[in-house]
Amino acid sequence: MTATEHEGLGSPRWGGFDPARTRGRGWIDLRRTFAVATRLGWQMEANWTDPILFFIYSVAKPLASALILVVMLDVISGGAKPEYRAFVVVGSALWAFVLSGVSGLAWTILDDRERYRMLKYVYVSPSEFLAVLLGRGVARIGVGAVGAAITLVVGVVILGVPFDPARIDWPLLVPVLALGLAAVLAIGLMLASICLQTRQESWSYPEAAAGALFLVSGVVFPLAVLPGPVQALSLVTPMTWWVEGVRRALFPGGITAVGGPGALFTQLTGLAGPTPAQIVGALLVTGAVATLAAVVAFRTSDRRAKDRGLLDQTTGS
Numbered sequence: 098m099t100a101t102e103h104e105g106l107g108s109p110r111w112g113g114f115d116p117a118r119t120r121g122r123g124w125i126d127l128r129r130t131f132a133v134a135t136r137l138g139w140q141m142e143a144n145w146t147d148p149i150l151f152f153i154y155s156v157a158k159p160l161a162s163a164l165i166l167v168v169m170l171d172v173i174s175g176g177a178k179p180e181y182r183a184f185v186v187v188g189s190a191l192w193a194f195v196l197s198g199v200s201g202l203a204w205t206i207l208d209d210r211e212r213y214r215m216l217k218y219v220y221v222s223p224s225e226f227l228a229v230l231l232g233r234g235v236a237r238i239g240v241g242a243v244g245a246a247i248t249l250v251v252g253v254v255i256l257g258v259p260f261d262p263a264r265i266d267w268p269l270l271v272p273v274l275a276l277g278l279a280a281v282l283a284i285g286l287m288l289a290s291i292c293l294q295t296r297q298e299s300w301s302y303p304e305a306a307a308g309a310l311f312l313v314s315g316v317v318f319p320l321a322v323l324p325g326p327v328q329a330l331s332l333v334t335p336m337t338w339w340v341e342g343v344r345r346a347l348f349p350g351g352i353t354a355v356g357g358p359g360a361l362f363t364q365l366t367g368l369a370g371p372t373p374a375q376i377v378g379a380l381l382v383t384g385a386v387a388t389l390a391a392v393v394a395f396r397t398s399d400r401r402a403k404d405r406g407l408l409d410q411t412t413g414s
Contacts, residue, residue: 134232159193186252197241198281200303273342315354
């Protein structure tokens with residue numbers, strides 16, 4: 098089999114060197130890498146058991162968490178404020194999505210380095226590593242999105258959360274979902290950058306970070322109950338505005354986590370709660386800052402890992 102018969106495997110017919118072969122096909126290669134990584138991530142997540150068992154496994158944790166919180170709320174309040182039920186159910190459902198996205202990218206690094214010992218081979222492959230990492234992370238987000246959707250359905254059908262599809266604020270919901278997904282991936286990328294450098298007990302870092310975000314993002318209680326400095330931190334966290342935006346879009350006129358009596362946002366602006374334009378603007382700004390920080394952190398961590406030989410080392414964690 099000669100090079101002339103299969104020129105793609107040999108030199109060009111004119112005998113010279115074609116630089117285009119080393120550059121690849123740009124966006125086409127990135128898109129294909131991302132698609133393959135997403136499919137691989139889904140197969141790794143779902144291929145270990147039968148579909149019914151995987152479905153139960155995927156939705157049991159977020160659903161159980163939401164039910165526990167709702168029961169606790171009803172017991173503590175004596176059922177005096179049923180509007181908080183929608184507040185808690187939506188927050189818990191969204192956090193299943195956030196946990197999958199934030200932890201997914203970091204666990205991808207840890208899986209490939211510690212468990213499968215494949216990280217160094219992925220690095221030396223022709224694929225762009227960042228595209229592979231994001232693709233694997235999106236697969237985990239898909240699993241979290243299914244759990245979040247089912248939690249919302251159970252909240253409406255079984256727990257009696259008042260929901261009117263005709264009142265959904267689509268002009269708010271669509272941009273908030275898109276910007277929130279980018280913010281979740283950005284935070285996950287920062288955690289992946291950290292896990293690329295860390296040693297013992299790295300597996301616990303993603304859930305620890307997600308737990309900290311859970312506290313400051315107004316997921317199950319208004320921010321007004323937090324100290325002023327913590328509220329300030331909450332207002333510069335994109336997850337706060339994402340949860341607030343989705344909650345406002347699905348349940349217009351519901352309880353706000355950002356504003357209200359004693360809230361720092363109300364003290365600064367004089368408003369009882371943020372407007373849809375303020376929510377989208379704040380999410381856009383905080384998400385852009387998080388994305389920029391994530392890219393810088395990843396590039397720095399990537400370069401340091403290559404220089405210090407961290408890609409083919411296991412930490413024993």
